[in-house]
Amino acid sequence: MVFDGNLSLKVYDLLKKIPRGKVTTYSEIAKVLGNMNLARAVGNTLNRNPDLVSVPCYRVVRSDGSVGGYKLGCGKKIELLESEGVEIKDGRIDCLEAYLFCFKGQ
């Protein structure tokens, strides 16, 4: 398994639960994992483990709504999100609340 790290396992698991057309944020994941400061580590992990097929990394955006980064380029990320129905304006999601997926209670 390429999922050696403990963190990546959890992150990946969460991402798999996100339905098409929905997104989440690095901080949300971090919170769910217990520590909001994990946000940076989460991004780092996703970057080092670009399992683009098994995990929809592109469904993770920044807390302010901006798409954030992507291993294959933020442009590609935006492209993918839009193809799922997420409206992005100037590299930013207008109504993040509308697309944000809630892990809490899942």
Add this chain to the structure above:
DNA sequence: ACGACGGCCCTCG
């Protein structure tokens, strides 16, 4: 074991 980055976040001028 150590230091340096990174798909970040939040607060304060």
Add this chain to the structure above:
DNA sequence: ACGAGGGCCGTCG
């Protein structure tokens, strides 16, 4: 609204 600074965490060389 915008920019700068500080902080915390994991992975890689």
